[in-house]
Amino acid sequence: MTTSLPLLALRTFVEVGQRGSIKAAAEALSVTSGAVSQQIRLLEDRIGVALFTRERQGLRLTEAGANVHPALLQAFEQIEKVQQTLEQIKSRQTLTVSTVATFAASWLVPRLGRFNQRYPHIEVRVEATSAVVDMRRDRVDIALRHGLGVYPGLHATRLMAPVLVPVACPGLLAADAALKEPADCLDYPLLHDSDRADWRLWLAAHGVAQDPRAERGTAFEDDFLLIRAAEAGQGLALVPLEYAREEIVAGRLVQVLDKPWPARFAxxxxxxxxxxxxxxxxxxxxxxxxxxxxxxxGPALACT
Incomplete structure (x- = not known):
């Protein structure tokens, strides 16, 4: 049956063998010289073999000690590396953030590098979903949601209300048919979000009387899809300015009127x-x- 050797005694043997001195090993281990000598005697008694011989300059490994010292030294170096890794893991903090895909792609992700630079020890995991999240069950630390701020049993902090602007593919509007007033939008197909309310409210906010044309057109569950449909020339879309900023700058969309309007939700x-x-x-x-x-x-984009 294999004899179990005490880890502390093996560690002490490695330190003494590396330094050739009980005093130096005691300083490295932050213990007394007597404690080092006791551990060496304990190890030698347990295995029944002398590991050191005394010389004028200090201690020298015996043949048996020299045979096993390199392997034990390597083993304890590996243990130390593992301990360092565990300390790094312990000091690293993780954060799971849930948000909708459009907000993640258009607003959060482009800015996330600034957070990483400020807090390099915090690892952020972004989950893009429009589904209802059970924060406890799904282990979500923070949810970024678009709504009226009513989240029973949870703490909600208002971030911002997006500004909605009408956009379209440049090719949708004829060169001589630039829109001059909000009511002119009704002459084109309108693209909607899922609740079909934004166009009606935007038109009303700019003094346009109720018109059944404001309710017509294709609806999309996600603003990302709404923007893609506008890019494809399917109609005018009313979208948060920040979501369409890249497409406007690139010329894939134009802001057809300089008539921004605060959205109902934040x-x-x-x-x-x-x-x-x-x-x-x-x-x-x-x-x-x-x-x-x-x-x-920040500044808003002017209409093109």
């Missing part, structure tokens, strides 16, 4: 009660509020 940062007391959640919440405030203060 974006909210949603957490479980007390979650903001966790350092990584608080750090992300503070950062995204700062980004949202900067967005609100």
């Amino acid at each position: 974006y909210y940062l949603v957490t479980q009660p007390g979650a903001l007391q966790r350092p990584q959640v608080k750090a992300f919440a503070d950062w995204i509020l700062e980004e949202a405030q900067g967005e609100a203060a």
Whole structure:
């Protein structure tokens, strides 16, 4: 039956063999010289073999000690590397953020590098979904949601309300048919989000009387699809300016009227009660509020 050797005694043997001195090994291990000598005697008694011989300059490994010392030294170096890895894992913090795909792609992800630079020890995992999230069951730390801010049992912080602008593919409008008034939009197919309310409300906000044409047209569940349909020339879309910024800059869409309008809904940062007391959640919440405030203060794109 194999004899189990005490780990502390093996560690002490490695230190003494590496330094050739009980005193130096004691300093490295932060123990007394007597404690080092006791561990060496314990190990030699357990295996029944002398591991060191005393010389004027200190201790020298016997043949038996020299045979096993390199392997044990390597083993303890590996253990130390594992301990360092475990410490790094312990110090690393993870954060799961759930949001809708369009907001993630158009707003959050392009800015996320700034958060990573500020908090390199926090690893962010972004889940893009429009489904209802059970934050406890799905292990979500933060949800970024578009709504009226009513989330029973959860803590909600308002981030920003998107500004809606009418956009279209440049080829949809004839060169001599530039839109001059909001009512002119009714002469074109209108593309809607899933609740079909935005065009009606936008037109009403700009003094256009109710018109059945405001309810017609294809509806899309996701703003990303709505923007793609507008790019394809299927009609006019009323979308958050930030979502279409890249397409406008690239010339794939044009803002057909300089008539922005605050959306009814806003974006909210949603957490479980007390979650903001966790350092990584608080750090992300503070950062995204700062980004949202900067967005609100930023310049808007002029119509093309």
